[in-house]
Amino acid sequence: MTKHEALVACLVAATLAGCGGGGGGSETESSRLTTTTTTVNTQDTTVQASGLVLSSVTVGASTTAQVSCPQTQTVSVTAFGARPDDGVDDTAALQRALNESAPGTTLVLPAGRYQLSSVLLPRSDLTLCASTTATLAWTGGSGHLIDAVYRGRADRFNLYNLTFDGASVILAGTGNRVVNNTFRNINRPAGAPTTDRSRLYGLHLVDFTDGVVEHNVFSNIDTETAIIGYGVSGSRIRQNTMSQVFQAMHFFDLSSTEVSQNRISGVRRMGIEVQGLNLTGAVIRDNVLSDWRYQADQRELIGLSVVSGKGVVIQGNVLRCGAGCEGSERGWGMELGGGDAMQVRRNVVQGFSVGIGVAILDSVHVEGNAVYDAHAGIFKFNNGPVHSSLRITGNQIENARDCGICGEWTLAHAPVVAGNTVVREAGRWEGDAGRRYVGITVSPVALGAPPMQVASNRLLLEGSPTAGLQAWGLCLCGKLGNLAGLTLDSNWFGSAASWGGGILINAEGAAHGVRFQSNVFQGVASAVAGVHTWLAGSFTAAGNLAINVPSSGLWPGLVPTSSVAALPGFGLSAAGTGHQRTLQTALEGGSSTEWLFGDGFAAITSGTAIRHLYAIDGGHRMMARAWVPHPSGGWLTGRVGLGFAEL
Numbered sequence: 001m002t003k004h005e006a007l008v009a010c011l012v013a014a015t016l017a018g019c020g021g022g023g024g025g026s027e028t029e030s031s032r033l034t035t036t037t038t039t040v041n042t043q044d045t046t047v048q049a050s051g052l053v054l055s056s057v058t059v060g061a062s063t064t065a066q067v068s069c070p071q072t073q074t075v076s077v078t079a080f081g082a083r084p085d086d087g088v089d090d091t092a093a094l095q096r097a098l099n100e101s102a103p104g105t106t107l108v109l110p111a112g113r114y115q116l117s118s119v120l121l122p123r124s125d126l127t128l129c130a131s132t133t134a135t136l137a138w139t140g141g142s143g144h145l146i147d148a149v150y151r152g153r154a155d156r157f158n159l160y161n162l163t164f165d166g167a168s169v170i171l172a173g174t175g176n177r178v179v180n181n182t183f184r185n186i187n188r189p190a191g192a193p194t195t196d197r198s199r200l201y202g203l204h205l206v207d208f209t210d211g212v213v214e215h216n217v218f219s220n221i222d223t224e225t226a227i228i229g230y231g232v233s234g235s236r237i238r239q240n241t242m243s244q245v246f247q248a249m250h251f252f253d254l255s256s257t258e259v260s261q262n263r264i265s266g267v268r269r270m271g272i273e274v275q276g277l278n279l280t281g282a283v284i285r286d287n288v289l290s291d292w293r294y295q296a297d298q299r300e301l302i303g304l305s306v307v308s309g310k311g312v313v314i315q316g317n318v319l320r321c322g323a324g325c326e327g328s329e330r331g332w333g334m335e336l337g338g339g340d341a342m343q344v345r346r347n348v349v350q351g352f353s354v355g356i357g358v359a360i361l362d363s364v365h366v367e368g369n370a371v372y373d374a375h376a377g378i379f380k381f382n383n384g385p386v387h388s389s390l391r392i393t394g395n396q397i398e399n400a401r402d403c404g405i406c407g408e409w410t411l412a413h414a415p416v417v418a419g420n421t422v423v424r425e426a427g428r429w430e431g432d433a434g435r436r437y438v439g440i441t442v443s444p445v446a447l448g449a450p451p452m453q454v455a456s457n458r459l460l461l462e463g464s465p466t467a468g469l470q471a472w473g474l475c476l477c478g479k480l481g482n483l484a485g486l487t488l489d490s491n492w493f494g495s496a497a498s499w500g501g502g503i504l505i506n507a508e509g510a511a512h513g514v515r516f517q518s519n520v521f522q523g524v525a526s527a528v529a530g531v532h533t534w535l536a537g538s539f540t541a542a543g544n545l546a547i548n549v550p551s552s553g554l555w556p557g558l559v560p561t562s563s564v565a566a567l568p569g570f571g572l573s574a575a576g577t578g579h580q581r582t583l584q585t586a587l588e589g590g591s592s593t594e595w596l597f598g599d600g601f602a603a604i605t606s607g608t609a610i611r612h613l614y615a616i617d618g619g620h621r622m623m624a625r626a627w628v629p630h631p632s633g634g635w636l637t638g639r640v641g642l643g644f645a646e647l
Contacts, residue, residue: 053611054581054597054624065180065215065239067160069129074106084112084134091116098123109134109162116140116167119147122154124173130161133182138166142198148172149206167199172206178213187223200224202245211235218242222268225250232257242267248289252276254309257283264289270302271319279309279339284317291322300331303352307359309339314347321351332357333374336364344369346600354379355400358407363389368600370396377422380407380415390415396596397422398623401429404459406441414450417442417457421596421625424471426463426499433468438504442486443477451485458492458627460637461524465499472504472529476511481537484513492635494522498548505530512537516558521546522634523567526553533557547634565632572626572640583640585626596625 080100081093094114097107103125111132117140136145146169148154153173163182171178183202188194202221203213208229214236218226225247227237232251238260242248248264251257253276264271264287271289274282284304292301303319306312319333333349336342337359345367349355355371356378358364364386371377377397380390390412397404397420404422409415422439426432439459445452459473473493476483493502502521505511508531516539521527527549530536533556546554546562554562573584585593592606601612628636 054583055579055611055613066132067129067180069108069131069160070106070127073102073104074108074129075101076108076110078110082109082114084110084114088115089117089139090114091118091120095120098126101126113137116145119144119150121151122146122148122157122171123151124153124155124157126154127158127160128162129158133161133163135163135165138199140167142192142196144168144170144198144204146170153207164202168201168204170204170206171208171211174209174211176208176211178203178211178216180215182217182219183221183226184217184219186221201228202226203228205229205232207231208235209233213237214239216240218248219244221245229254236260238262244293248272250274254279254282256281258285259283260285260287262287265291266293267301268293271304273302273305274309274312275305275307275338277308279306279312281311282306282309283313283315285313285315286317288318290318290320292325294325301325301352302331302335303333303349305332305335306342307335307338309342311341312339312343314342314344316346318348319350319352320348325351333371335359336366337361339364343367346370348372348599349374355397357381358386358390360386361390362387365389365391365393366395367391368394368602370398370598370600371400372398373400375401376406377404378407379403379405380409380412382408382411386412386415388413392417392420394419394600394602395421396598396600396625399423399425399428400437401435402437403441404439406438409441409443409445409452411446412449413446414452415445416453418453418455419457421458421460422473423460423462423625424469426461426465426469426471427467428463435469437469437471438475439471439473441475441477442483442488444482451483451487453489454486454491455489456491458635459494459502461495461500462497464497465525469500471499472501473524474502475504475506476514476530477506478510479507480509481512483510486513487515487517488519489515490518492520492522493524493527494520494635494637495524498523499525501526501529501553503528503530505536507531508535509537511539514539516541516544518543518545519559520544520633520635521549521559521562523548524553525550527559527562528555529553545633547632563632565630565634567630567632567634567636570626570628570636570638572624572638574640583624583626585628585638592629594627596627598623598625 077094077097080097082090101107106127106129109130111134113135115137138145145164145167148171155173156175158177159181161180166185168186186199186202188199200223202218222244223246226242226245227249229251231253233255235257240262242264244266246268247270248267250273254274289303306314331352332354333352334356340362342361342364347369350372353375355374356366358380366378377400378392392405405417417440424437440457442452442454461471502524527546541558544559546559547565549562574581576582592604594604596602597612623639623641625639630636
């Protein structure tokens, strides 16, 4: 067990007075979700009331990004003596071409293989371009194929349609363009000393300003990192494809730069890592990362780590750990820390031990994300405080094994947990018999800070009680009045099969000074459980409602009676082929329906339909949920798994 998993398990154990069992998740049709990046909303009046149209598109790197070499001021490298496929070293000839060409020249490389045994030193205002493709193959010992740092920098130096085989490229300067190239087979040779770092990275960016790195392919870079950057600013790194790499991207001091629409698979360690001091204005969006490779030397895996920065936006990324993670101890889908005013929204995370982990931050808003099949969905670790604002709102968390939203709130300043949907299906995980689960944990906050805000969350327990899971929607994890001032407002606790509990009060005095206001308990076996009523403390309650809850599961003073409502059946239908599906609720007629699209995006329909555009990873599954308000004050809900054709 890793230290992160131990923190999750022990927190739940301390909360519930007993740890759950081990085991991994089994995949079902409704939970093999993967992807989304873009959304488009338009009215579609041809679909019946409460209808929904879903369409899918491909995203990420393009495979057709050939760059046309300029037709003016071009010179073939053959004019300087470089000849492809002749078995002769071309280093001197290519360096002569770089040294003797006038600024603005495009050096065209005819197709074929060029051998380099020592580094090429670029100059500003030059372009290397293959009319179709050409390979620069490293045949030397320690060294790089191209090294702009050696001369200090090379501005407006461009690389188009080339393959770099066996050694790295280092660029430094302003206005560089790296488009439609391949970087491959760049690894430290067997027996080379660890001090030899010349063949660790595919593309090395140093003080890289106003640059473009797009439509490139990186493969078999398995000693270190495909793209590493120091001081990258004002640039675009997008639509690249990476596979079979140790780590995809690692940036230090990233600012005003967009890292977007990259497709990454087969990573051994970390997908995208960003750290350093100067991260103002970085945007990481719409990247698809999937199918990590577990190896014995790497016990933990991380999808996306951003541990510094101001105003960083992390949006629309898909992080799917995949089958390769099952043998590992697994790690974090996202690791967030060290920054200020971070926005984390509408990402999809599936299959990691911790879906989204929050560490030391000044403020962060985790909004509208979808987390599937984690051990803990969203988790605040106890390795440092969130100094000002921590908002966890509008997220959809499906089948987290141990807890949906939980952590060490004692290090957070007035955290807000609101509008989230947290669902747990009994029997979903191996070892569920006897395991204990909580949807949201509530604990004391930082000393002197206002209490938590916990409002308008929906906590649903699905599946059969015969699975043996002991589950509660929410836990008041405090004692002796240290949660005083907390209000639980307008939360919904529901069970699809009359099992489980709404609120667990885990210790004497944990409810003292707490206000229970306008909460709804629907179909659960008990509204409140834990310590006896007279030991819970002096709480206040107003407007709470129980629907179809047995009298033995009610607390006088909190929710004294339960109404009996004949709740109608609820279902969804899905029709369509190819890249489009139309969904329809079984309850038609003017009732508004709230949709959760399975990608963190939500919408409400009433009489018209919503057309929603997914960008999905072909061949995988996603899940949509529909919620319809019922006159009794409760909710009707249904789900449907959706499959799209391979894209």
